[in-house]
Amino acid sequence: MSQLIQDTPLIVAGRPFASRLLVGTGKYRDFDETVAAIEASGADVVTFAVRRTNLGQNPDEPNLLDAIPPSRYTLLPNTAGCYTAKDAVRTCKLARELLDGHNLVKLEVLGDEKTLYPNVVETLAAAETLVNDGFDVMVYTSDDPIVAKELEKRGCCAVMPLGSLIGSGNGLLNPATLALILEHAEVPVLVDAGIGTASDAALAMEMGCDGVLMNSAIAHARHPVMMANAMRKAIEAGREAFLAERMPRRQSASPSSPFAGRINA
């Protein structure tokens, strides 16, 4: 055990997090399932959306922030559903007011409803405005290494390229571009979107990603709490494999048992 490398926490904008798995709160059956899955995931950072309050309904209806208290988790408001920089900035300001000045946000500005692909032009504009307004911006983006670098230059505290389309569960479709982003990034890189199952998450971590953010992979599994537990282990296994530095690949076989002393020698 003395050979275990002591891992450092994930640090985003000066905030240390023990878990490298970040999770969403959407698509669950109810708050009980949400709470149980997040607990099993071991996540410290939990993202949520900001929407108009339903007026004229039961004022005692349960509130997400009561189920997932800001005292226990680092809440990460997101701008999901925003298609312009202006709407994303407004949403972040509302979230900051909602969370009494908490300024860590997940920026995502989408291009269209069919692909939910990021609109990088609007994302770059929103990132610049938000950083200048004092926000710590974790940004969802395409897996384009140049755009990732431009977002970093604008002061984003973490770059979060998609593995594949949001909610698709198609895993990491372009590991080569992800590797390029990782090679050049000077801020944490987290895969956000596209994870389908545990091996996808492990692969992202083995490649050297600093973390993974997921929602559907857990919430839409048949057994979300069990999948959350699997994801926790996959993130840890992938991270340790990265730190342990895998063996080199080789074309030829190499026996694990010695030739000497065989009974047929």
Next chain:
Amino acid sequence: MLIQLNGEPRPLEGDSTLTNLVESLGLTGRRIAIEVNEEIVPRSQHGQMRLNDGDRVEIVHAIGGG
């Protein structure tokens, strides 16, 4: 007067502050955030913030999302 509340027209009686509006909606003490005409109104200022005809008010809260 008439304001736009979360995108819907809503008539208000006489002089009204944001605090009055929040009370009338049964949202007092709830975890919400409010903007008027696209500007955040901090919680501490809801009592002083008088609403005017045509104001666009957004009241939001946290929901599940990824």
